[in-house]
Amino acid sequence: MTHTLPSMPTSRQPGCPFDPPKELIEAREHGPISRFPFPDGHQGWLVTGYDLTRAILADPRFSSRREFMKHHPIIDYGDIEVPPAPPGEFLLMDEPQHGRYRKPLVGKFTVRRMRLLTERVEQITAEHLDAMEKAGTTADLVTAFAKPIPAVVICELLGVPYEDRGFFQENIDTFLGGEAGDEEVGAAYVATQQYLAGLVAAKRAHPTDDVLSDLLDSDLTDEELQGMALILLSAGFDTTANMLALGTFALLQNPDQLAALRADPSLTDQAVEELLRYLTVAKQFFRVALEDVELDGHTIAAGTTVILALNTANRDPERFTDPHTLDIHRQEGGHLAFSHGIHQCLGQQLARVELRVALPALLGRFPALRLAVPAEEVALRPELADIYGVKSLPVAWDA
Template identity: 80%
Template sequence: MEHTITAMPTERQPGCPFDPPKELIEAREHGPISRIPFADGHQGWLITGFDLVRSVMADPRFSSRRELMRHHPWVDYGDIEVPPAPPGEFLLMDEPQHSRYRKPLVGKFTVRRMRLLTERVEQVTAECLYAMEKAGPSADLVTAFAKPIPAIVICELLGVPYEDRGAFQDNVDKFMGGETSDEELMAAYTAVQTYLAELVAAKRANPTDDVLSDLTDSDLTDEELKGVALILLAAGLDTTTNMLALGTFALLRNPEQLAALRADPTLADKAVEELMRYLSVAKTFFRTALEDVELGGQTIKAGTAVILSMNTANRDPERFADPHTLDLRREDGGHLGFGHGIHQCLGQQLARVEMRAAFPALLNRFPTLRLAVAAEEVALRPETADIYGVKSLPVTWDV
């Protein structure tokens, strides 16, 4: 029997900042696929089950092209024509355009190369924790820890001057945080585009030892390099920042799990994977059917919009035992936190290195770390944000 969810939820249950909105959990309980109306009245589909989400992400019959994404759960575009993605912004493209941009990058983010960065990541982490301790005994963990670690690492990797990272990250926050006006969003996006155009030109004229300079030897144009740099920098900053902050919040709210990680640093690898599953900060993806597709007992018509609910897929009871429990020793891994298919996160190994270093270092440096406010007072990003997380995380510790 076909199930319908009345609208895409815009908030989570009070006191449950880590769980998906209850409407999505209830939809999953009815089955892995539901009908859903979009803001403009379009009747689309919501996929909440692990197996179906995974299959759609690997199915070329479902498109990621921006110009086909005319329907949005919260935005009515009216008669506005949605343009194709700008050159280089390959997350919003299908093959073969997608591979043209992704292929030159694959060798830059291998497991081996990212592991070679471990020592530098550990150094950056130690420097941030030292500064946090010196300024303490209280801090906003977002600004003191979660933002600077990935910002410094990705900016060094891509060749963004250190002094520019603050302004760049502020603008990224504005167009990915889900809380700015259209005018502010466009101003921030334009500022980032202008900055990256100047950076690409500088790398072209005077290459240095970084990924962006390496890419100037490819056949990509300056405009394409600008788009590629935007994808890498925005993704490398926002996702890991929110995983570090929200992940720490989750550990503080699960003291037994926190104690286990502090006592056994070898749990770090499993902890990273479990936090990725449990939190699913990249919570929603969109696809458009290019042809009629039979899926989960339903026919998805060509041109129909599909929402992929990553946070319910990663909490699917048919895939994970006791899915709403954070368990750092979990054996049934294989989450979709980094996506799947051709668009699977290119920087996932870098994110793993950063989290693997940062979480244990934080917990060991501050053995009495705790929230400085009630958990209910922690400011959360809205569901409309591209990446879920906390706006700030006030913490304190004993001196």
């Protein structure tokens, strides 16, 4: 008998801020795929197994197109018409439109080019650690460290003036944070789009040495460049910011792993990959079947929405040994934290550089770093948020 998850969990277990909601873990125990009735009555599917999730992410019979995303797993929006993604917002498109936007960017985010950024990321990180140290022996790690570092990096890459980075932090937080009302989210989105329209126009008039200016010689319109910039800014900021804060929280709550990393910095790359797997901040993706598809003995009918629980797939015991344990010595690779297939995260190498630089620098600067509040008082982002993480992380250290 096929398991059914009656509703999408909206919170995590008390005391388990790093684990997926227990209902998702229990669903995986019943098998890699479950029935899921959406609040609006649509009969969809939930995939929690690693192999099946990976297969769907690479299967062109499943669409990412925004106009097909009519069903929300928690909110009943009724029978609504969803417009196609605006020009340039390629994450919500299929081929060939997706490739037209992604292809010009691939060369801008290569492993080699991102490694060349390491020195600049080190400088930015050191500047923020200096500021923390001068300010005293306590800080909110989110506002003092986790958010500003990726904000500065992605703004510099795209040629956003330094003084405008706060504008982006505030507005991206609003439309991705999962707590603002519809009007507030809409206003933040519109304000960001208007700013980016002005930025693209400014680059046309006076190109500079940045990714956005590099794209001016292509056949992309200003509106398309604006949409691409929005995707890069939001993805390049929010995911890394939450990984830095939540990753630090996870290490502080696993002192044996923290001690091992301090004792052997050569484990940094492995530790970053394990934190990416263990936390999976981009926790769910959605796909819609374009035709009838047979999967694991089930027929996914054309037009059906499928929820891919990446956070649970990355905890699949059939793929990872002792999956609910944070183990920085883990040798099993291949996590899905950056997705898979044509939509695999374009900026994954940039995120890795930032995490590999910033986390060891933080731990090295403050050897006695610790939570300044009980762990259960750390404010977490709601499950409604697109990206999971902490809203604030009060920390302290010795002078």
